[in-house]
Amino acid sequence: MKRLTIIVTSLIACSFIFTSCGGGSGQKTADQKDPNAIPAEVQAMMPKGEAIYKAKCVICHQTTALGIENVFPPLAGSDYLLADKARAVAQTLNGSKMEMTVNGKKYTQEMVPQVDSKEDAVAVINYVLNNFGNKGGFVTLADVQNVEIKPRPAPAK
Secondary structure (H helix, E strand, O other): HHHHHHHHHHHHHHHHHHHHHHHHOOOOOOOOOOOOOOOOHHHHHHHHHHHHHHHHHHHHHHOOOEEEOOOOOOOOHHHHHOOOOHHHHHHHHEEEEEEEOOOOOEEEEOOOOOOOHHHHHHHHHHHOOOOOOOOOOOOOOOOOOOOOOOOOOOOOO
């Protein structure tokens, strides 16, 4: 009998410990925010980002964002993209001549500037970060306030 009392008491104590450590229903209250939720201002950019992707990026990175092997890197599942979102915005704005390693493969093809404003660069990067199987979060204009827009040479006459 004493042994049964100890077991029952232990089970009750364990149930209190588990429920006090966040067992609950798993539902968030109004004052709790989902750290993975995309802010409304970023969601509002998605149509613009999609339009820019389809007009500018699809040629090299393809409709699937898988790129062209050994020529243009993938954006879908890209470790390089996810590693530095501000760099992605800077490269979209200014282009890039640097060699990069994406998912273990080297790419050396030059990327020319694709957009003229940080707003457009942020929109298209956010679109890519949240499409093509990516769950890359988001980048805001505040995150890229220090990204410089480099002057572009005038077109040849």
